[in-house]
Amino acid sequence: MIVELLVRFANEGHYYNNISINPKKIKDVMAFPKEVFFTIDDVRVACDREDWDNIQKEITEKNDR
Secondary structure: OOEEEEEEEOOOOOOOEEEEEOHHHOEEEEEOOOEEEEEEOOEEEEEEHHHHHHHHHHHHHHHHO
């Protein structure tokens, strides 16, 4: 399953980059009230918490099928 996600990289203030990720490759998750930091392919990024929650919901629904 590949998911398109708007992220920001280290030292950036805004979410500018859309990336396609495989959620199974996500490591080192740090969830905060407004954003979530994680590592994907040895690159540290952050995404909006709402986007993260939607991805987690989608993964859960897919696993329940």
